[in-house]
Amino acid sequence: MKIALLGHSKHPLKEPFAGGLEMILYALAENLLQRNISVDVYALEGSDPKLNVKALKSIEPVLEKKPFQSSEKEFLNEHFTYSEALRKIKEGNYDLVHNHSMHYLPLTEGKNFPIPFLTTFHVPPFPLIQLGLELRGKQPGNDYFSFVSNNLSKQFEDLVEEHSVIYNGISTEFWKPTTQKIETNLVMWYGRICKEKAPHLAIEAAIKANKKIIVAGPISNTTYYQKYIEKSLTHPNVIYKGHLTQVEIRNYLQISSVCLFTSVWEEPFGLTLVEALACGTPVIAWKKGAATEILDDTCGILIPDVCTNSMAAAISVAQNLNRNKCREKAVQFFSIDNMVTNYIRLYQHLIKHHQIKIMS
Missing domain, CATH: 3.40.50.2000 (Glycogen Phosphorylase B;)
Structure with a gap:
């Protein structure tokens, strides 16, 4: 099983983590590798290299020479970044893509991907995410969805139908009590x-x-x-x-x-x-x-x-x-072992389902 993990282009995957999404994706990649699963992580340049990082390239130097507004530059840079990442993933001989980017482009492209394309949502349906899901349409494709809580899944109930809920997990060996006085x-x-x-x-x-x-x-x-x-x-x-x-x-x-x-x-x-x-x-x-x-x-x-x-x-x-x-x-x-085990089971299910669909 060979997995492509797609992160976002705002923060590298390294300590100190910018937020929970970075920490979860880092832990997922690290633990998949520890379980001898082949993983490439598409994440921002500067991420921890031990994660088999395929760096998301920025075109900011090119955009700086153009008369765009700062918001336009950010939009164009992200669009190009994810376009390139998706192109490379298609060429990478993967069995499944696990998208954590929270960008609209993977949502519109995932449906027609040649392999299972799983998106885990970590944030509410912000406008660009809504747009991506609406442009995707309602017809089934090769894309699948999961959420980090039931509460979050309910916020998407008009946008996503079939889905899974897999809680985030942490290392309970690292996060543990002390013998010191409270x-x-x-x-x-x-x-x-x-x-x-x-x-x-x-x-x-x-x-x-x-x-x-x-x-x-x-x-x-x-x-x-x-x-x-x-x-x-x-x-x-x-x-x-x-x-x-x-x-x-x-x-x-x-x-x-x-x-x-x-x-x-x-x-x-x-x-x-x-x-x-x-x-x-x-x-x-x-x-x-x-x-x-x-x-x-x-x-x-x-x-x-x-x-x-x-x-x-x-x-x-x-x-x-x-x-x-x-x-x-x-x-x-909420252990990391539970989270990773549940994702692996979902990967295996989606890959098997895809293979049956191709053969039928």
């Missing part, structure tokens, strides 16, 4: 610093609960950071650690009494949730998105409304939850 006065928030992740709400809740909070993550929205986060850093209980490696994140998670998850949009999955649980750290989140599929009353608390008073009050309850139960939930449902 700091009962410490909570943690981490992720991209942006409006939809809303770390300012975690900071508000921690301050109201009189807890020290560690905030970590890359600043993806400078305006938001300056308006909502920067001013709070003068408070003695607020510590911003910047963009950390996974080891550094894990070390802080392990000793935190609670992890606060404050995304105010319908989060498609939320790796933060399961990484925290695997470390034995209970989680408090709003009752939104995939958090409702991941958390239950043994390992966390779901707040019905976005309310920092309620989150602050919940901290003292959450920190008394059984940390072993948190760990058990992550190991049972």
Whole structure:
């Protein structure tokens, strides 16, 4: 079995990861290779070479010489990048393509690909994704779809019919509890610093609960950071650690009494949730998105409304939850082994189905 994994052209697959999509694709590629499955990863230049990377080439130097607007340059660069990647994949003698790019072009092209073309959706149906699916049409082809949560799949129910749901997985050997003492006065928030992740709400809740909070993550929205986060850093209980490696994140998670998850949009999955649980750290989140599929009353608390008073009050309850139960939930449902095994089974099913279709 020879698989082509198609990533996106915005961030390389390397640490520190720009986001959850990069981390999941990296882990999938790494574990497929460890299982002796032939894999090529089509990802941005600068990605970790151990993943058998076929670099996505940029045409930015050419576009810089042309009188295009910056948005036009970005559009053209991405279109060319994916056109070239798809052309090379067609020539690569693969058994299946697994697309994680979140770009419209693979969606329009996958239906007529000569081999099974699986797209896993990690994000909601943004306009260009909707466009790609609408241009694809409703007639069956060689393309197939999967989602990282049931909540996300429901957002596509008018665009995609038959599909699978395979939860994201993490290394529960890496994300694990510590033997160190838990700091009962410490909570943690981490992720991209942006409006939809809303770390300012975690900071508000921690301050109201009189807890020290560690905030970590890359600043993806400078305006938001300056308006909502920067001013709070003068408070003695607020510590911003910047963009950390996974080891550094894990070390802080392990000793935190609670992890606060404050995304105010319908989060498609939320790796933060399961990484925290695997470390034995209970989680408090709003009752939104995939958090409702991941958390239950043994390992966390779901707040019905976005309310920092309620989150602050919940901290003292959450920190008394059984940390072993948190760990058990992550190991049972969200391990990287489960995720990779489920994808391999889907690959085998799609390849077999395609071979039968060709022969009939």
